[in-house]
Amino acid sequence: RERFPSPRGGGGGYQGTYSSLDEVMESALVLIHNLLLFGSLYAAQLRQHLSVDTRFVQDCVLPYVKLRLDALMVSAATTRGGGEGKSAEADQAEECEMAGRAVLKAMRTLCVASFKMNAHREAIIQQGVARRVVADDRLAILSPVLRGAVLATAIILHVNTEGGFGQAWQAQHQQTAGALNRAAADLLAFDD
DSSP states (O other): OOBOOOTTSSSOSOOOBHHHHHHHHHHHHHHHHHHHHHOOTTHHHHHHIIIIIOOHIIIIIHHHHHHHHHHHHHHHHHHHHOOSOHHHHHHHHHHHHHHHHHHHHHHHHHHHHHTTOOTTHHHHHHHTHHHHHHGGGGGGGSOHHHHHHHHHHHHHHHHHTOSOSSHHHHHHHHHHHHHHHHHHHHHHTOOO
């Protein structure tokens, strides 16, 4: 499996595989997602704590989404290059699906974290998560079912962060909404 560099550069930091990082992040994302969705008695305080008192979304979830979207883009470029043989193509397709599932899980957490909470919306918008999902035709290499799930989640995330931060946001919003609309039309027109 492909290794990734330390986020800080240099020799320090975690030097595992994407699959081991995905396992750790999946556990953390499921925990946060469930706490935010299913916490009952102190749900409002918990949401407030996770959204304001911690930097989990800014320091973990957003960088993780960026890392996996970038990995998906690299996988897409490699897959489109072709000529590597059937075994390599199958491995590459599996890597793409793993990256797609990782992005989906992280975006679901972002959807929950941005629903009725303003604390993370600006950071999510600045990272351009929904826009990056549909950029460079990244979704085209995913299976239709996963592509649809990722696209639907990106649309929900974009709606959650709607309501913006100035004129620059409005222009970005229109571009992202157009890109999401085109990606949805492409998915509906998918004929295999």
